[in-house]
Amino acid sequence: MDxxxxxSFGLVAVVLVGATSLVLAENMQxxxxxxxxxxxxxxxxxxxxxxxxxxxxxxxxxxGTGSLTVKSWGGDWTVNxxxxxxxxxxxxxxxxxxxDFVGVQGSMSTAALWTVDATLVxxxxxxxxxxxxxxxxKRERHNNMEEIRxxxxxxxxxxxxxxxxxxxxxxxxLTLTVxxxxxxxxxxxxxxxxxxxxxxxxxxKVKEGDTVRVWGPVSSDAISAYVLRDVSVGSSSGDLNKR
Numbered sequence: 001m002d003x004x005x006x007x008s009f010g011l012v013a014v015v016l017v018g019a020t021s022l023v024l025a026e027n028m029q030x031x032x033x034x035x036x037x038x039x040x041x042x043x044x045x046x047x048x049x050x051x052x053x054x055x056x057x058x059x060x061x062x063x064g065t066g067s068l069t070v071k072s073w074g075g076d077w078t079v080n081x082x083x084x085x086x087x088x089x090x091x092x093x094x095x096x097x098x099x100d101f102v103g104v105q106g107s108m109s110t111a112a113l114w115t116v117d118a119t120l121v122x123x124x125x126x127x128x129x130x131x132x133x134x135x136x137x138k139r140e141r142h143n144n145m146e147e148i149r150x151x152x153x154x155x156x157x158x159x160x161x162x163x164x165x166x167x168x169x170x171x172x173x174l175t176l177t178v179x180x181x182x183x184x185x186x187x188x189x190x191x192x193x194x195x196x197x198x199x200x201x202x203x204x205k206v207k208e209g210d211t212v213r214v215w216g217p218v219s220s221d222a223i224s225a226y227v228l229r230d231v232s233v234g235s236s237s238g239d240l241n242k243r
Contacts, residue, residue, distance in 0.1 A: 046073040195233040
């Protein structure tokens with residue numbers, strides 16, 4: 001074959017390949033724009049073992065008295081719960097609502113199609129909400145400690161520790177007995193009141209006989225408290241079940 005034909009054929013092939021690649025690239029780009037993959041999509045799961053053991057994950061579409069309807073691969077699944085079914089993170093059906101993302105372990109029912117007899121139902125939505133609440137409590141404690149530290153850096157009074165008595169919750173005053181000396185303590189308008197673990201508490205939680213630390217200036221036998229920390233009150237404020 002003549003060299004000029006070979007050269008011409010080669011140039012045509014290169015042009016065709018380049019054009020095809022460009023078309024494919026444009027098509028792929030168009031597809032990426034039209035059908036983006038959700039970044040935060042919760043993956044549905046359906047695994048059935050040879051003995052009928054099931055792992056199912058999906059979204060609750062209905063809550064019954066003894067069952068959940070969970071939308072996952074294949075459509076809607078009925079998840080039967082019994083007295084032997086375990087729940088997480090709570091201990092009852094009360095935690096579930098439509099829209100929750102759940103995980104189910106159990107076995108395929110032999111009595112009905114698309115039905116699982118659950119041994120464990122885990123509410124991932126509730127778990128996430130509880131973790132967010134715990135994180136909020138941690139932030140509260142951290143912020144309180146930072147605010148108290150800031151007050152102490154900007155002022156020059158001292159710490160006083162003693163026993164609380166004559167508590168007036170309305171006026172936010174008390175008597176603090178320190179080594180036999182009684183001081184009249186008044187909280188300033190924006191005083192921080194915290195428990196032993198630095199969680200915010202109401203002044204009304206301070207009780208007669210509590211060991212209390214106050215921080216503020218003294219004038220004669222009177223203390224103006226910027227911070228009151230009741231070390232007799234535990235960290236129950238950090239218990240999510242009591243908040």
